[in-house]
Amino acid sequence: MFKFDRRLIFNFDLGLSIAILLVAAMGLTNLYSATYTPGGGIPALFMKQLYYYLFGFLMILVVVSFDYRVLISFNYPFYGAVVLLLVFALLFGDSIANTQRWIDLGVIRLQPSEPAKLAMVITMASYFSRKDTGQGFGFKELLIPMGLTVVPFLLILKQPDLGTALMMLVIFGSMALFVKIRWRTLVTLGVVGFSLIPIAWHYVLKPYQKNRVLTLFDPSIDPQGTGYHIAQSKIAVGSGLMFGKGFLRGTQAHLDFLPENHTDFAFSVWAEEWGFFGCLFFLACYCLMLLSALRIAAGARDKFGMLLAYGIVALLFWQAFINLAMIMGLLPVVGMPLPLFSYGGSSLLTNLIALGILINIGMRRFQSGN
Template identity: 55%
Template sequence: MLLMLLLVGGMALTNLYSSTYIADTGAASLFYKQLIFFTAGLGMILLILTQEYERVVKLGYVLYGLVLLLLLYTLLFVKAIAGAQRWIDLGFFNLQPSEPAKLALILVLAACYANTDVAGGYRLRDLIKPAILTVLPFVLIAKQPDLGTALICAIVFVSMTLFVRLRWATLSILSGTGLLCIFVGWKFLLKEYQRKRIETFLNPEGDLMNHGYQIMQSKIAVGSGKIFGKGFMEGTQGHLHFLPERHTDFAFAVWGEEWGFAGSVFFLSCYFFMLIWGVNVAMSAKDKLGSILAFGCTMLIFWQAVINLFMIMGLLPVVGVPLPMFSYGGSSLLTNMAAIGIIMSVRMRSFPSATT
């Protein structure tokens, strides 16, 4: 797990160096900031490994309450940037509370499910508490507005709930409710620009110079890399600024252009081996809490990666979900590295210690 993390982190920093390089001054300050965050993330992993994961979970409700307060603070007191209230200026970096909110949600859901034993699968009334725990951050994040991160919270809740097993009647009711929520959300809750993103995803050629621009430039960048890519720092779509958000949401498009299909396969192999190992940790954990916790952390990284990669290839609408540990962003990087640390902690404690 640590080896894969270092490989992915190294490729991410290499890609960030290229995507933010300035001809006159060299590497951009964003590169050095991300390097500092990555180093801090490794230190945080070491700290997590020194603690029993049961103790980390006990701190989950404290972290959960704190991030809810921070999310409220952003809505009430933080000035909007580009129409969104997501970041709290701490001086040395901008904190995005919605990122640690995802990890806090996993901790409290794991504690909730681990402490509830239900024979035959969970019923609807057994899901009331987990649902409330999910709805609170979901609503606060969606109000920022940050639909992508809010959806990740909902998807993580669904994944963890299915993992602990539902009764068939409960699953049927929830499936029907989910379809109804999609219809209601489309008709009454989505903002106009959010609807436009979905319509553009279905027909990007219909609005090439506006909402369809990002998707088309991303597909051009990935496709132009061909088999072996154009070479490090030789990508034209990124360096000539045709590709927007090339260091954040569309970072992998830069990698695909410069390293091609072969480089992309190598990266994805490292990435998904790390995720497969996370599932293995969940299945071999010593107790129910460790299993649910490792699975939730793995699903957090998995779904963000799937949505981002599909978004880059034009297979999903642009919803602003970064590629974990690859896209630029201190809050996102530290949150996902903490999730990796928790998975490693569960693995370390999956075997009984030898006694003499």
């Protein structure tokens, strides 16, 4: 029953695969350095991430083995499961650093907000693929996708995890813009959105979050507290100079000046140890990955495939952009991992599965019907 089609291999996207492998190699190398302590042997967190990678690559193989179009049917069950997990995390989750983000599954701890990002992409792609995109969407037609966005947004905001919550809005926005919104609707949404900012500032944002925004403009407000992250991260990045301090030689990272240096701030370690050229190389590989993904989107043989590929590009791009801009002191500090770089099983598996879906779409671009 499982007849193998040779064209699947033929259409396997080599550029995307090489880019993924390069970024993954950099990410692992960097994680080794970020978690390394002299005389401590191979860091335990590095090993864990390595296992996640191996498991993730296995998942890619699973993901590419079936037609991506089945997702359109499994979309709502998936979405529903993620929402339930988010609720579960809020109610019974492990409280770490005053946030309720994790669900303990015994072997691993799941962070449901990570698969939620992918669920959002699939849901939006699925929803919009059924609508005609010729005329542009009005407010009424956007009500359902907006509702689908607000639910995970609020659940994640409550954890609280501002970065991931905003990512829900970013995914919705990216998708909606792509399928076209009517001008009047766009302007109305924009006005409403901006008028919500002061309300959010006063009633939603916690003082530490406000501080993170304020210190972006003036890190000297509180050099020992909130500004510390930004200042230390900028020192780490800047002191990398042209060629970096060398592997395992980043003093900022290894002397603990840089908090979270293996998770959200992993790239500062890369920048410190490999310098400007190391950063350029990373960006080049990451762009290669995104451009390959865009080519897959362009070559998708149906609307769902295109929207799904586009959504995954948006997911990979915005996470990376927000993370890097934050590390370089251009955006406030929010919780946002760098895909394939930051330590964390949930994030890594989510992103690898997303990449698997991309490969899947690319492999099946020839199947225009039966």
